Amino acid sequence: MEFLRPDSLAGALAEKAANPGAVPIAGGTDVMVELNFDHRRPDTLLDLGRVAELHEHGTDGGRIRIGAAVPYTRIIGELGAQLPGLAMAARTVGSPQIRNRGTVGGNLGAASPAGDSHPALLAADAEVEIASVRGTRIVAAKDFYAGVKRNVLEPDELITAVLLAPATGPQQFSKIGTRNAMVIAVAAFGLALHPEQRRVGTGVGSAAPTPRRAFEAEEFLAAELNWDSPKVLTDSVKRRFGDLVAAAASPIDDVRGSAAYRRHALSVMARRTLTWAWTEYCGGSAQCA
Ligand SMILES: Cc1cc2nc3c(=O)[nH]c(=O)nc-3n(C[C@H](O)[C@H](O)[C@H](O)COP(=O)(O)OP(=O)(O)OC[C@H]3O[C@@H](n4cnc5c(N)ncnc54)[C@H](O)[C@@H]3O)c2cc1C
Incomplete structure (x- = not known):
């Protein structure tokens, strides 16, 4: 070689x-x-170890x-x-x-x-x-x-x-595996709030042939969020966001998890990361408590 x-x-x-x-x-x-x-x-x-750039x-x-x-x-x-x-x-x-x-x-x-x-x-x-x-x-x-x-x-x-771009709003990442460390994801989810553009970014991992965004979920949430005077998010908004993220996936059954489990895990991770990110965005404001 x-x-x-x-x-x-x-x-x-x-x-x-x-x-x-x-x-x-x-x-x-x-x-x-x-x-x-x-x-x-x-x-x-081709070793890239010496390429300082x-x-x-x-x-x-x-x-x-x-x-x-x-x-x-x-x-x-x-x-x-x-x-x-x-x-x-x-x-x-x-x-x-x-x-x-x-x-x-x-x-x-x-x-x-x-x-x-x-x-x-x-x-x-x-x-x-x-x-x-x-x-x-x-x-x-x-x-x-x-x-x-x-x-x-x-x-x-x-x-x-x-x-x-450096983050202008809260960002979250969540990963489900069979244990906490040294584990390949069964499913993963990334969320970024882009308040300056009133936009939401998502990333779905390990639940489709390629990593992908959940575009419908992004559009739904961007329209639902009250960016200027943040209020507590209703359960129905969180649930709908989770459902749309899960719907964007096309997972398979494999040794790490079934397709149904991956979809469920994604909807849960989407709801949780949204709760964490929105709480951070609210900055402890009373309306969001
Ligand atoms: C024990 C163990 C645990 C791991 N856990 C995780 C984990 O939890 N999560 C996870 O995502 N990954 C995990 N990995 C996989 C791996 O660590 C990651 O994918 C890592 O990001 C690979 O980076 P690397 O620099 O080592 O890539 P390399 O092994 O050097 O390269 C990976 C591939 O990318 C290509 N490549 C590398 N650099 C370039 C370049 N500049 N341009 C074009 N092609 C390029 C190579 O040719 C190769 O095909 C794990 C691996 C091991 C061994």
Whole structure:
């Protein structure tokens, strides 16, 4: 097996163009499992560990730009205040060792419907920056996932960053698994309130062939919320929101859970995250008590 170790982004893109079959490796927490279990035996690995540009985060036109190889631990510690939803999701990934190595770029590269960053990225309207020697393009997270464990990357392309606006309202993430830690999601849900735009963002994980948004639920809730003088949410609004989130999923029965259980879990997570987010938005106001 050939092991390519470029030390710049230009070098990495040139290697990917010359070796389109090369498998990128960032934290390696997915790739090494696949190699160890012999699920994949690529001729060439493209190590991104020395590409400094992928390990940085900063701001870009008011948005936060997270290099594809920034590990979860740094997202939690360095960006948690600005990106609370993504940080919550990151805290649920694997174990400290996995969070020290694993990256959002790798989660996107693997494009598993169960990847934990996806619901948070979808709810926050994240965009994915993709580059090749041909240039750079930006793809909205909602358009990035192409099927089960498939994404829209061309063979010569790399994910270089994700772009997100700092939160302007409450964000929440909830995940159901068979235990609390080191667990793949049976179902997951991300919620972001965007008060400046009077908009709601959602992300459904592990309950469809790809991570996806619950558009009808978003529109329903945005119209129901009393953004200017927040009031307590009625049970019927919470229940309808939960039902619409569950309806947006198309889950399967598998060893982790039945389709019916996943739908139920999603409706519960949607109601709970909405309650938490709205309570935060109200800021303890008497009308919301
Ligand atoms: C014990 C264990 C527990 C885990 N728990 C969780 C969990 O709770 N939640 C969860 O979501 N995941 C979990 N994972 C999976 C994994 O940790 C995550 O998917 C992680 O985000 C992968 O990041 P990475 O940098 O290690 O990716 P890698 O393994 O390096 O790469 C993953 C995929 O992305 C591609 N890739 C990586 N970087 C790029 C790039 N810049 N451009 C294009 N393609 C790229 C690779 O070629 C590969 O196909 C777990 C894994 C293990 C081993």
